[in-house]
Each structure stands twice: as structure tokens, then as C-alpha cells.
Amino acid sequence: MTKLTRLTQSDLTEMQQAVWGEITNGPRASSLNLVADDGALVGPFNASLHRPAVGMGLTRAGEAIRFSNTLPTHLLEIAICTVGAHWKAEFEWWAHSRMAREAGVSDEVLDAIRVGDDPDFGDDERAAAVHRYARELLETGRPSPEVDATAAELLSEAQLVDLVSAVGYYCYISFSLNAFEISLPAGVEPAFD
Numbered sequence: 001m002t003k004l005t006r007l008t009q010s011d012l013t014e015m016q017q018a019v020w021g022e023i024t025n026g027p028r029a030s031s032l033n034l035v036a037d038d039g040a041l042v043g044p045f046n047a048s049l050h051r052p053a054v055g056m057g058l059t060r061a062g063e064a065i066r067f068s069n070t071l072p073t074h075l076l077e078i079a080i081c082t083v084g085a086h087w088k089a090e091f092e093w094w095a096h097s098r099m100a101r102e103a104g105v106s107d108e109v110l111d112a113i114r115v116g117d118d119p120d121f122g123d124d125e126r127a128a129a130v131h132r133y134a135r136e137l138l139e140t141g142r143p144s145p146e147v148d149a150t151a152a153e154l155l156s157e158a159q160l161v162d163l164v165s166a167v168g169y170y171c172y173i174s175f176s177l178n179a180f181e182i183s184l185p186a187g188v189e190p191a192f193d
Contacts, residue, residue: 058169
């Protein structure tokens with residue numbers, strides 16, 4: 001269950017309708033069924049309807065971060081999963097670990113991220129750099145000089161900006177999911193204790 005009233009389209013003001021449309025007609029709709037059986041939006045999106053002026057901005061920012069990102073998809077999903085695991089955000093982990101697998105991230109890497117271990121990325125130095133950079137941002141608020149230098153060597157400046165933006169945005173998503181106790185879809189087992 002959730003701490004927020006689950007809003008359906010018939011409950012919405014004009015501004016809330018605009019946010020609903022932005023969410024359900026945008027590129028997110030191709031990767032996830034966004035409307036639950038009860039007619040409310042799934043995951044963090046219902047929260048956006050409760051404060052539509054903020055919700056619209058966050059929806060557009062999230063769309064840009066996810067769908068106009070300069071990082072290859074598997075690197076973006078590694079960063080997002082790192083955030084979801086750090087905050088134990090069940091819905092985020094459920095949605096993005098699936099997307100990470102579709103982008104080629106192995107179950108072994110995802111299992112290590114989920115439990116907070118250092119994954120073995122093999123010879124994918126950029127994946128290791130993205131994970132370490134995201135993890136240090138989450139743990140200390142800034143990358144160490146060594147991690148920063150490695151990331152700067154392997155990623156473009158635009159990719160670094162996109163990485164930091166993704167970590168920040170998905171922290172908000174994790175906070176929203178956790179604070180409002182957004183439940184997983186029916187039949188999905190939690191990934192965290």
C-alpha cells in the first residue's frame with residue numbers, strides 16, 4: 001500500500017491531467033505499464049500528481065535524464081541500480097534491474113550491486129568507474145580524487161554531468177518510493193530485507 005491517496009484520471013484537476021499525460025504518453029510508457037489495475041499510476045508517478053507544479057518539472061527532468069542521456073544504456077542502468085540498492089528502494093530496483101538485464105548487465109553484477117558488494121565488471125572499465133563514482137556520491141556526497149580522475153579519463157564531461165544528474169534524480173525517486181511506501185506490483189517479491 002501507499003501513504004498517498006491513489007489518484008485516477010477522474011480525480012484530477014486540469015494541471016494534474018497535464019502531468020498524467022506527460023507521464024503516460026511519453027517514452028516511459030514503452031518500458032513499463034504505468035497504470036495499475038485500480039486506474040492509478042504505478043511507482044513514484046502517483047506522487048507527482050499530488051503536487052503537479054513540481055511533478056511536471058520532475059517528470060520532464062526524469063525523461064531527459066533517462067531518455068536523452070549520453071551514457072550507454074547499460075552504464076545508466078548500473079548507476080540507477082546502484083542508487084536503488086543504496087536506498088533499498090524496492091520499486092526502483094524491480095523496474096531498473098529488469099532494464100539493466102535487458103541492456104546486458106549480468107545477474108552476477110546486479111546481485112553484487114544489490115547486496116552492496118563490488119561487482120566484477122571484467123574488462124568493462126567504464127562500468128566499474130560509473131558504479132564507483134555513483135557509490136561514492138551516495139556514500140560521501142562527492143567522488144574521491146582517484147575515482148574522479150578515473151571517471152574523467154573514461155567518460156566525457158557530458159557523460160559525467162548525466163551520471164551526476166541520474167544519481168541525484170534517482171535519489172529523489174528512491175526517497176519518494178520509500179517515504180510514501182510505494183508497493184511493488186502484485187506477486188513481486190521484495191529484493192531487500
